[in-house]
Amino acid sequence: MKKRAVLVADDDQETCQLLNEYISGAMGCCVDVAFDGKMALEFLCSKTYDFVFLDCNMPELTGLEIAEYLQGQKRRPKIIMMTGYDQIDENFAKAVGVDIYLKKPILLDMVRKILL
DSSP: OOOOEEEEEOSOHHHHHHHHHIIIIISOOEEEEESSHHHHHHHHHHOOOSEEEEESSOSSSOHHHHHHHHTTOSSOOEEEEEEOOTTSOHHHHHHTTOSEEEESSOOHHHHHHHHO
């Protein structure tokens, strides 16, 4: 079976490290990490992903802008929006095409359920 490809995009390096270690190690997925929206978009233009974890508020491009970009893709990954901001709610995130909305801090058990 092909390993699932996951992109983690967050400007918080600790969040990226935690998710990268868990998703690649415990879940056995291939993981790419982007620290801003521009880097995330570069990955998305060069590779196909099964899951994309996006921080809502990143430099260059926000997670919301990237989610909107992904709506036009033929083979769209499952989009997981992560945020610590109370101003962004699940209804708003879903309106721009987000599949799953997670409040920070991210619980690894929720990540496991998403990837299974």
